[in-house]
Amino acid sequence: MAAAKKIASILLSRSSSASRSFHLRRGAASGIQRFATAAVVEEEPITPPVQINHTQHLINGKFVDSASGKTFPTFDPRTGEVITHVSQGEVEDVNRAVAAARKAFDEGPWPKMTAYERSRILFRAADLIEKHNDEIAALESWDSGKTYEQSSLVEIPMVIRYMRYYAGWADKIHGLVVPADGPHHVQVLYEPIGVAGQIIPWNFPLVMFAWKVGPALACGNTVIIKTAQQTPLSALYVAKLFHEAGLPDGVLNVVSGYGPTAGAALASHMDVDKLAFTGSTPTGKVVMELAAKSNLKSVILELGGKSPMIVLEDGDVDQAVELAHSALFFNQGQCCCAGSRTFVHERVYDEFVEKSKARALKRVVGDPFRKGVEQGPQIDGDQFNRILHYIKSGIDGGASLVTGGDRLGSKGFYIQPTIFSDVKDDMIIAKEEIFGPVQSIFKFSDLDEVIRRSNASPFGLAAGVFTNNMDNANTLMRALRVGTVWINCYGVFDAALPFGGYKMSGQGREKGIDSLKAYLEVKSVVTTLKNPAWL
């Protein structure tokens, strides 16, 4: 019982600053209508508590229009209406941003500053983000549809924590002196790579910004980051704060625009030394090819997933239901690491399915700016249609629709929390990343079977395990071919914890010490010693 309580506190906590989970407390939501009525999403949208001040690219420390003068719209997922128009970056804008970053690296003060000075600027930037937490959170929610409570209480505080983590590293990166087989003084130096190009998705715009910009700057690199076309607003605001904190011009450049133009220009640029990409697996392959065909820049990839959430038969079923629910439905189901294959032991399967249905029916869907709402709209019409298409494929493929299965309301991109049971491994919904609020529940009989079926995926990003049996937990944590295993918790994203994928979920790691290695070159220096006193 004590263990179960501990699990609940991990799962339901609003996260300590040291070890934040992506999960919020279950919405109290008294007076808010459930998705069965749909009325709540038909109400007039709440006006977000923020003004939009920055819509141009941030290049060389200044906000500038696109060379072409073009702009593109960014939309409110609650209504599908335009929020504002943003400068549309293309090849020429990327060239300008890379030139600024190149100059700031080759001639500018950033890599030449002391590590302590760099660290202080990053700490000041984190302080400014904290000061403006609520405006930034409002921009993030307006542009992406994620709940304001999630942005303001979880994600922006996580961004601040990540920036402080990397600020702390800046003056602790040091080399080695290693023994050699001869009269040589052998040093290993860790140096910044140079100009880093970074491409991020829309599902966690600022968290992805922090995972990339933090380690790159801490190591002394300069950066051009291309935001997702769906969510350009928050990064412009935050990058401005870095400059207010004292970041020299050209060190951090933000270009808004589409993937095949601005993104491809960055990935294939001859003056970019490192490429960091987060997004879908198909686009990951494209950018890797562009990097290889241009200057063979090294690449780090954070890609898609189809992560198993494994519920063994020995635990408290109510706790397991809540954990598996949040593992899938968090952030409208738009998480790379979503627990999108819920494997449940046959002994508790029927009870689990019934209780999961009850939990999904209680999920509070509505305007993300309304207090107590757990689920906002999907990001845009493309994703909305894609998810509805997957739901149809689940029904046509013979899975049992337990609840949901349709849109919610008549405007914007809201989808009913949906559950399928009796899902078979060869169904499309069992194999492909749905990226929406659609839970698929599978039945299994024993440990070997669930290991084999969990690993039978081209993805290997993450997995969850729910059990009180530590022997089984130990077996699973070693057998699962994934980058992260959460045991009796899910979605814990500590700054010090490396995150990344096995197989087609990516290459390399972000966060933790491993992310620093991704932004450092290793140089060996050998000096001949004359008459050494010792070797």
Ligand SMILES: NC(=O)c1ccc[n+]([C@@H]2O[C@H](COP(=O)([O-])OP(=O)(O)OC[C@H]3O[C@@H](n4cnc5c(N)ncnc54)[C@H](O)[C@@H]3O)[C@@H](O)[C@H]2O)c1
């Ligand atoms: N592993 C992780 O850490 C992680 C984290 C978040 C999201 N994701 C994945 O991201 C995907 C969802 O994001 P998405 O739909 O924005 O992905 P996406 O691949 O469509 O786009 C990601 C980014 O790549 C850009 N892009 C698109 N085409 C490009 C091209 N030809 N050249 C260069 N850049 C291009 C986009 O403009 C965007 O900025 C999911 O598959 C999800 O699993 C992974």
